[in-house]
Amino acid sequence: MGIQEIATVTGLSKSTVSRALRGLPSVAGTTIDQVRRVADELGYVPSSAAAGLATGRQRAVGVVVPVIDRWFYVKALGGVDAELRRAGHDLVLYNLGGPGGDRDRAFRRSMLRHRVDALVLLSLVLDETERAELELARHPMIVIGGPAPGLRNVGVDDAVVSHLAVRHLVSLGHRAVAYMGGQDEDGMNVAVPYLRHDGFVDAMASCGVDPRPTWMVDGRFSFAGGVEAGAALLADPTDRPTAVFCASDEMALGLLLAASRAGLRVPEDLSVIGVDGHEYGATVGLTTIAQDPEDQGRTAARAVLAEVEGLPTGPLTPAAAELVVRGTTAPPR
Amino acid sequence: MGIQEIATVTGLSKSTVSRALRGLPSVAGTTIDQVRRVADELGYVPSSAAAGLATGRQRAVGVVVPVIDRWFYVKALGGVDAELRRAGHDLVLYNLGGPGGDRDRAFRRSMLRHRVDALVLLSLVLDETERAELELARHPMIVIGGPAPGLRNVGVDDAVVSHLAVRHLVSLGHRAVAYMGGQDEDGMNVAVPYLRHDGFVDAMASCGVDPRPTWMVDGRFSFAGGVEAGAALLADPTDRPTAVFCASDEMALGLLLAASRAGLRVPEDLSVIGVDGHEYGATVGLTTIAQDPEDQGRTAARAVLAEVEGLPTGPLTPAAAELVVRGTTAPPR
DNA sequence: CTGAAAGCGCTAACAG
DNA sequence: CTGTTAGCGCTTTCAG
Numbered sequence: 001m002g003i004q005e006i007a008t009v010t011g012l013s014k015s016t017v018s019r020a021l022r023g024l025p026s027v028a029g030t031t032i033d034q035v036r037r038v039a040d041e042l043g044y045v046p047s048s049a050a051a052g053l054a055t056g057r058q059r060a061v062g063v064v065v066p067v068i069d070r071w072f073y074v075k076a077l078g079g080v081d082a083e084l085r086r087a088g089h090d091l092v093l094y095n096l097g098g099p100g101g102d103r104d105r106a107f108r109r110s111m112l113r114h115r116v117d118a119l120v121l122l123s124l125v126l127d128e129t130e131r132a133e134l135e136l137a138r139h140p141m142i143v144i145g146g147p148a149p150g151l152r153n154v155g156v157d158d159a160v161v162s163h164l165a166v167r168h169l170v171s172l173g174h175r176a177v178a179y180m181g182g183q184d185e186d187g188m189n190v191a192v193p194y195l196r197h198d199g200f201v202d203a204m205a206s207c208g209v210d211p212r213p214t215w216m217v218d219g220r221f222s223f224a225g226g227v228e229a230g231a232a233l234l235a236d237p238t239d240r241p242t243a244v245f246c247a248s249d250e251m252a253l254g255l256l257l258a259a260s261r262a263g264l265r266v267p268e269d270l271s272v273i274g275v276d277g278h279e280y281g282a283t284v285g286l287t288t289i290a291q292d293p294e295d296q297g298r299t300a301a302r303a304v305l306a307e308v309e310g311l312p313t314g315p316l317t318p319a320a321a322e323l324v325v326r327g328t329t330a331p332p333r
Numbered sequence: 334m335g336i337q338e339i340a341t342v343t344g345l346s347k348s349t350v351s352r353a354l355r356g357l358p359s360v361a362g363t364t365i366d367q368v369r370r371v372a373d374e375l376g377y378v379p380s381s382a383a384a385g386l387a388t389g390r391q392r393a394v395g396v397v398v399p400v401i402d403r404w405f406y407v408k409a410l411g412g413v414d415a416e417l418r419r420a421g422h423d424l425v426l427y428n429l430g431g432p433g434g435d436r437d438r439a440f441r442r443s444m445l446r447h448r449v450d451a452l453v454l455l456s457l458v459l460d461e462t463e464r465a466e467l468e469l470a471r472h473p474m475i476v477i478g479g480p481a482p483g484l485r486n487v488g489v490d491d492a493v494v495s496h497l498a499v500r501h502l503v504s505l506g507h508r509a510v511a512y513m514g515g516q517d518e519d520g521m522n523v524a525v526p527y528l529r530h531d532g533f534v535d536a537m538a539s540c541g542v543d544p545r546p547t548w549m550v551d552g553r554f555s556f557a558g559g560v561e562a563g564a565a566l567l568a569d570p571t572d573r574p575t576a577v578f579c580a581s582d583e584m585a586l587g588l589l590l591a592a593s594r595a596g597l598r599v600p601e602d603l604s605v606i607g608v609d610g611h612e613y614g615a616t617v618g619l620t621t622i623a624q625d626p627e628d629q630g631r632t633a634a635r636a637v638l639a640e641v642e643g644l645p646t647g648p649l650t651p652a653a654a655e656l657v658v659r660g661t662t663a664p665p666r
Numbered sequence: 667c668t669g670a671a672a673g674c675g676c677t678a679a680c681a682g
Numbered sequence: 683c684t685g686t687t688a689g690c691g692c693t694t695t696c697a698g
Contacts, residue, residue: 002691013669018693028667043469048446049391050691052382053674060425060448068411078401081428090443092393093424095414110423113381115393136376224616257617283557284590335675346685351677361683383675386690 002047006038021046060090061304062116064124066190068095070221071250071278072293073122076144079297080120087305092116096124112137118304120144120297121151123190140307144293144300146191152313154300156291156321158192162199162245163206164289164323165273169243170207173331174271177204178215178241180229180251193221196247196275215241219251226254234262234270242332243271249278249288256284256328267330277324285327291319335380342371354379393423394637395449397457399523401428403554404583404611405626406455409477412630413453420638425449429457445470451637453477453630454484456523473640477626477633479524485646487633489624489654491525495532495578496539497622497656498606502576503540506664507604510537511548511574513562513584526554529580529608548574552584559587567595567603575665576604582611582621589617589661600663610657618660624652 003021007014012031020027020035052058063080065073077093084091094111111119112133119134123145126134131150134141143153169177179200182193197216204211217233219225226246233255234240246252252274256266264270274281277290296319307313336354340347345364353360353368385391396413398406410426417424427444444452445466452467456478459467464483467474476486502510512533515526530549537544552562559579566588567573579585585607589599597603607614610623629652640646 004691014691015670015693016668018691019668022693026667031667045445045447045469047386047691048448049382049385050674051693053380053386053676054691054693056674058382068414069407074402074407077426078428078430081401081426082430085428085430085443088443090448091426091428093410093414093426095411095418095424097411097415097418110418110421113379115381115423136378223613227616253613254616280556280586283560283587337675347675348677348686349684351675352684355677359683364683380675383690384677386692387675387677389690 002050003044005042006035006044009038009042010034057308058115058117059088060092060116061118061120061301061308062092062094062111063120063122064094064096064111065122066096066124068093068097071276072145072248075293076122076297076300079294079299080144080301081297082294083298083301083305087301089117089305117308118142120300120304121148123192124148125191126151140304140313142300142304142307144296146195148191152303152316154296154303154316155319157318158195159199159202160318161275161289161291161321162196163203164321165245165275166200166203166207168273168287168323168325168329169245169271170209172243172271172329174243175209176215176241176332177209177211177243177245178217178233179211179245179247180217180219180226180233180255181247182218182221182225182251193247200245200247212241219246219248219254221248221251223250223254226251227258228254230255230258231261234258234264240270243273243329246272246274249274249276249281249286252286252288252328253278253280253284256286266328268333271329271332273329275321282326287326287329288324289321290324291321295319335383336377338375339368339371339377342375343367390641391448391450392421393425393449394451394453394634394641395425395427395444396453396455397427397429397444398455399429399457401426401430404609405478405581408626409455409630409633412627412632413477413634414630415627416631416634416638420634422450422638450641451475453633453637454481456525457481458524459484473637473646475633475637475640477629479528481524485636485649487629487636487649488652490651491528492532492535493651494608494622494624494654495529496536497654498578498608499533499536499540501606501620501656501658501662502578502604503542505576505604505662507576508542509548509574509665510542510544510576510578511550511566512544512578512580513550513552513559513566513588514580515551515554515558515584526580533578533580545574552579552581552587554581554584556583556587559584560591561587563588563591564594567591567597573603576606576662579605579607582607582609582614582619585619585621585661586611586613586617589619599661601666604662604665606662608654615659620659620662621657622654623657624654628652 007017020032118140121143125148143151145155147153181197217229219229274288340350353365451473454476458481476484478488480486514530550562552558607621
């Protein structure tokens with residue numbers, strides 16, 4: 001059943017078996033082979049709980065996402081996972097499940113159980129209480145996406161993202177540029193939407209263009225939202241922007257559909273630029289500010305794992321965000 | 334630090350504290366309150382490893398996915414998660430990470446550690462060795478998606494799915510109907526692609542129509558793949574199908590783009606039907622055979638949790654698949 | 667290179 | 683309703 005069985009069968013001690021199973025260098029090669037063979041024959045399955053209790057290390061890290069079904073989160077999750085796997089750690093998923101998710105309970109009931117050695121928070125900003133509670137667990141934490149007070153974070157600089165997009169549009173000659181963003185995701189307290197929004201306003205100002213309040217629309221960071229907000233934005237032929245900066249590719253894709261429904265050609269009648277580097281965008285030729293969430297996930301995992309090992313925690317360099325010009329942006333007519 | 338501290342501070346015994354913390358009915362209400370208060374003051378954080386070791390239950394279930402970034406898997410994962418959370422269990426994600434994922438190592442190194450009480454496999458078919466290994470852990474397992482030999486599964490009946498789609502097309506008057514599917518996902522050993530393919534052939538036969546081999550194309554179950562395969566399929570104006578059944582909405586979306594690039598109008602020149610009920614499809618008006626992966630996830634989680642509790646394991650009813658007629662299908666001209 | 671003994675922090679009978 | 687006594691299965695000093 002356990003390590004003990006192997007010990008009695010091989011005539012070795014529990015300790016030696018334990019060491020052999022872990023391949024410690026202080027064990028004779030022959031012993032290791034023998035132990036492994038017997039373990040296999042016996043169908044031995046290690047108990048991570050016992051190991052965890054003895055060492056204080058669970059070899060697992062938690063990943064907290066506000067919702068699971070968003071492109072960025074899925075990609076970042078994949079990156080974190082890849083790196084954890086490489087390091088032999090498991091990934092415990094904490095999905096706050098959006099607005100209805102009973103965030104508080106999820107926090108204390110699950111994350112506060114020492115099941116994981118560290119936490120990767122996706123785009124979350126914690127409030128005071130939450131921070132205090134998580135402090136109790138005393139494990140390393142890191143944030144992917146928007147900066148969070150008091151925590152290290154990896155992610156693009158959202159102000160830069162907005163500036164890149166606006167500058168591209170303005171340099172093409174656009175002045176009538178609209179912004180499609182989204183509010184905080186219903187109390188999920190995510191910083192990115194605000195940062196991109198403010199970045200847009202800033203960038204416009206620095207280009208000497210005044211953003212029009214009626215051209216700042218809410219696409220809810222989703223495809224469907226982009227279609228709706230886009231339809232509204234493009235409804236009045238006498239008062240249309242010549243370009244739109246969408247704070248996510250999913251919204252931009254929606255806007256593209258709305259534009260075609262409105263009989264507008266892109267980029268001739270309307271320029272569209274998104275943010276992300278979504279695969280769909282690539283295949284439809286969407287100009288975008290691309291980022292690599294998978295890589296951000298890997299970086300975050302590596303950093304937090306290093307912190308678990310007690311290595312010094314250096315500052316993290318912001319992730320790359322790069323203007324990818326494709327077919328949806330052009331000079332206005 | 335642990336439960337002991339609380340015991341000494343309150344003057345109670347470890348056992349009483351343990352019971353109070355778990356709110357067992359055999360503890361005085363006042364005691365419970367007191368213990369909880371002291372626990373809070375002390376910043377007590379329970380150790381799931383210790384609890385798990387003592388009880389043999391980890392209060393966690395593993396979810397194994399072939400890859401993470403697919404609509405179906407993400408939705409199903411969300412469903413599993415929701416149900417687990419409700420039951421107070423954590424979710425450990427095992428991502429095989431596609432073809433390059435070193436499936437074997439992932440299996441034995443992680444899943445075989447008793448970190449979880451049960452396993453939910455997404456669309457995976459295990460080979461003999463894998464089954465044997467997982468048997469060792471002796472925990473309940475269930476599959477979502479295609480049936481797997483020797484395991485219970487929840488999911489739609491893929492033969493029915495194909496029949497529904499084909500019958501819809503044929504009843505509209507189509508005879509020249511093509512199929513867009515995909516092969517096994519590069520050694521990930523997933524059953525669904527084959528089932529839908531065979532279902533299509535069957536359904537065509539039962540409708541008295543011969544499927545054309547050159548009209549059975551591979552869209553790799555992705556948007557980009559759908560665009561490519563669609564372009565090829567529609568390339569020759571003298572030899573085009575009048576309708577296409579796509580084994581997933583993502584491919585259907587791609588095909589829609591390919592059709593518009595080829596100058597075809599949908600549904601006038603070409604009818605398209607997909608499978609899934611993807612949100613994007615809904616907003617572009619894609620006719621589809623809709624299913625509810627989230628619900629399938631919840632069902633699977635519930636079933637496997639019940640099995641963990643030792644409840645009798647009844648058979649599972651197949652998940653619902655429903656024809657949703659929207660704007661992309663119509664009679665051929 | 668291997669063994670003996672002492673826990674890791676909690677739960678679970680079994681008594682009161 | 684509460685306390686006592688054993689472990690759960692592994693890792694880790696400390697000695698050989």
